[in-house]
Amino acid sequence: MAKLAILSFGEGNFTQGFNVTLQISEEQKAAERVVIAKLPPNPDLPQYYAQWRSLYEQLRKNFRLSAPKAQVTNFSMLDCDRAALQVKTHLNLWLQSESFRPIREAILQQFTLQEEVRIVLQTEDLSLRQLPWSQWDVVDQHLLNAEIALSNSAFEQPPSLHSTSDRIRILAILGNSEGIETEKDRQALERLPDAEITFLVEPSRQQLNDALWESAYDILFFAGHSLSHETGITGTISINLTEMLPIQELRKALQTAVRNGLKLAIFNSCDGLGLAYALADLQIPQTIVMREPVPDYIAQSFLQYFLKAFSSGQSLYLSVRHARERLQGLEDQIPCASWLPVIYQNPTAIPPTWQSFPTPKPSQPSKLKKRSFVNALFVSFAIAATFAGTRTFGFLQTSEAQVFDQMMQRRPDEGADPRLVLITIDDEDLKIQPDRKGSLSDSALVQLLEKLAPQQPRAIGLDIYRDFAIMPNLKQRFDQIQRQVNFIAVCKMRDPTLPAADTVSPPPELPISHIGFSDFLEDVDGILRQQLVWTTPDVADPCSTPYAFSTQLAFQYLAMEKILPKFPSEQTMQLKDATFTPQMLLNYRSTARIAAEVPLREILQGKINASIVKDRIVIIGVKASGTDSWQTPYGVGGASRMPGMVVQAHMVSQMVNAVLEHRPLLKTLPRLLEIAAIIGIALLSGMIAWRVQSRIYLGIALIAVFIGLYVLGLWLLIQGFWLPILHLSLSWLSSGVCVKLLKSVNHSIASQSRQEE
Known part of the structure; x- marks a missing residue:
């Protein structure tokens, strides 16, 4: 049986180069070896071929060509031979490129001089198809029983039918x-x-x-x-x-x-x-x-x-x-x-x-059918086990999280949270504070609190680091105001993997009960999908508060509703009917703007609407360009990054609304239940592929369920459940496609066996 080598040319061109994948196998068997390499740019090669072709076509020796004859110009056979040599030489130099060497060496190592080899080139590039691949020295000199064929990149298996004639x-x-x-x-x-x-x-x-x-x-x-x-x-x-x-x-x-x-x-x-x-x-x-x-x-x-x-x-x-x-x-x-x-x-x-070519004799269909079913079952289970393993060990964790991000973006708009208001400090606000140290000067802070306090907000949170004491001439006014309102400030916990300077101390004027840590927990891809609610602090850390900034603000708000936290265990916190864990998925509020925003300068100028502040949580933070911003499921670059104060607002909103509005907290299925779902859907897909004869109907079924899984996942996400949609979808599609391919291979093998009989 001949060996098969498939060279697949990916996207590219002669100006940019081509990515090339080599698959080596025996006929109708899975690839034994896969090698990936790259052909470098070579814009001159198509031009060399065009020059040769132009000289060749001028021969016009009774061509079987349905085109008008071109005007013959003076040239010699020697000119055509020279152009051909130029094409052959540059083709082989290109195929000897260092970046393409892994494929060249794999072919020479895998096949012997006398072994029959079929080499199939898959490409959509016309210039690639035109090249004289038979002149590749690997085929022309080193593989005496090999031949190169061309193929489209997209194809499907043709029906394996036989005529009824014996001729x-x-x-x-x-x-x-x-x-x-x-x-x-x-x-x-x-x-x-x-x-x-x-x-x-x-x-x-x-x-x-x-x-x-x-x-x-x-x-x-x-x-x-x-x-x-x-x-x-x-x-x-x-x-x-x-x-x-x-x-x-x-x-x-x-x-x-x-x-x-x-x-x-x-x-x-x-x-x-x-x-x-x-x-x-x-x-x-x-x-x-x-x-x-x-x-x-x-x-x-x-x-x-x-x-x-x-x-x-x-x-x-x-x-x-x-x-x-x-x-x-x-x-x-x-x-x-x-x-x-x-x-x-x-x-x-x-x-x-x-x-x-002649028609084979009929064989034993029932035995073949039974064997085909067992093989299909085995393939489906193998695929299910593969994706169950990737889910267990987290091999596709980042890709799964990216699907989660897309679904988060597609949820219906919930509108702004009426319990929050943001006091923003932008570039213009920074300019009007000539005496500031950091983003907010002491005088501006005191004036701001004096403006807000009479409007009776439930809590005021300052999402700006202040590890220095307030100016002595303002301390009395500041102390008086902060006794009138529930004022929360931030600090930054020490990262054990970084130097001690990484920590940021809290404002010295405030007790630890009015301090929350501002630290966020990013996933491995740098996206912020989780919320830290509380932690066990390091007593030696200047930032030794056990609660997050968002948690402290939620506590202050809910305390006015006479709702206080309870801790049934070290890993659970109860606020009324809602249960929280120290670390949990952040169910961002689906809205273009989390809360009403008011620039700092408008508050300082007395342009304040009491209804905007009364009984609300006020968060003061920076939205100036080049400051604190984060990658979230809603964007990872540029203007799509989310300011830190807005992230804090989403976290506060999650906690408060989970308690008062029963807005769902995001949960995942137990891991065993996820594995069972992945296995079940793979087996179901495999059995459908085994039963359905028509490729069109099977394709419709696979695509319909694939879309259905996405819609189901989106609906469940709105309800508060995150399904591993990527694993389920890949398990479904892979099982169906592989079983169908296996069935076609079995049919071909059975046909060949009948022919040999």
Whole structure:
């Protein structure tokens, strides 16, 4: 059995370079080795090829090309040979690049000199497809039984159907033969053993369409004039003297032919890469075309060499290589003739042999079906175990959290919290405080508190570090005011991983009962998704308060409702019916603005509305540019970062509204229940994929449940439950897709076994 190497070219171009992935496996088996590398930029290579092509096309030696002849200019065969050598040399230098070395070495290490190897290049880049990959020294010199084929990046497995005939059935279309001899193609076909050939000589479009619809064929053959479009994704064939037929206009007929068992298409005509691309899009398993305009006698010689090798038992790939290399004997008449033939391959299809075309005998379907079911069950469970493991050990934790962020953003708007008001200090407020030390001067702080106190707020929180004493001339006024209001200030706890200077002391004028720590707890990706409610302080830390700033403000507000905290255990705190833990998910309030905002200068100027402040929690903080800001589920960069005082407001809002409004606190399912859900949905998906025959219906089912999982996750998040939607979705999709692929592989293996019988 031949080995398979798939080279997948990712996004890129010759200016930027290409990311390339190599997968090495045996036919119909999972990849044994995967290697990732990069091809560097090489903008000159397509230009070298274009120069060679321009010289080559000027030969015009009875090309089978459906295009007007260009004006011939003076040049020599030597010029064309030199241009070809330039293309080959620069191609191999590019493929010897250091960044591509891992793939080159993997191929040379994995395969022996005489081993049969199929190398499939998957790419959407037309310039890549045009290059003479057969001239790669790895294939040309080191792997004597290897051949390179092209493939589209997007494909699906074609149906594995067989004709009911015991002979190989060929539909041979001999199209417009003006200036060429298609009769020799006919003679080569007629010499084939065990073949039943239907010839259509210069047919009309209707005749060709009817033939493809009404009968089943193993091989489709075309000889005549053809032309690929400049886009490289479709082409046109000249079926008679008057009709040029775009291949897409045979779409339905060709799809029917594939469903009826068509395995191979041979277009022995010019400029076939666009034709091959379009035929591959129609799921024709294998196509052989000429990549450039081809002289009549070169096309005839290739067909003769190929059919002789293929019908004698050689594999499709070796037959093409054998016939292609024999064309080197004609390169004194047409330069680079051996560059022209190319295979276009669906990677999921096994290339046929001449002996594999006849219909196999029926076998034991019940035993195969039972084995298929067991295999499907095993694959589903293996996938379920994989994603259960990633959930348990946190391998996809960051990706799962990013899905959580997206869902947080899609919740319905809850409106601003009426229990909060923010006094903001922006750039203009900083300018009007010439005597400030930090963001808020002592005089501005005292004036602000004197303005707010008569409006009877329930609590005032200062989210600004003040590790220095207030000015002596203001201390009496400050002490008097802070006795009238519930005033809370902040400090910063020492991070044990950083120097002691990392801590920030509280204001010396305030008792520890009026201090809250301002520390936040970021996730590994730097996003703030959690809230610290309380902690066990280090007595040696200047910031030794046990409660967070947001917790202290919530306590002050709820105390007016006669709601005091209770601690049933070291890890739980009870406020009325709401239960809190020291560290919990932050259920951000879904709103464009968490609370009403008033600039500091307006308060100092006496522009204050008593209704905005009365019975509310007032948070004073900085929103000036370049100051305290955080990455949250609502944004990670620039203006989307959330000011620290706004984060504090969300935390206060979460606690207060959980107690008074029963707004849900975010919870996760028990880990065992999450694992059970991941396993259950994978098994369900696998069994559906095993039962459903139609790929379309299966795709609809997979996508519908995928969307349903997202909607369910969003609804549960609004209710206060976070499901691991990413793990569930990946488990669902992976199980369904893999079981369907396994089923197709089993079907192919069963078909091959029946053929061998």
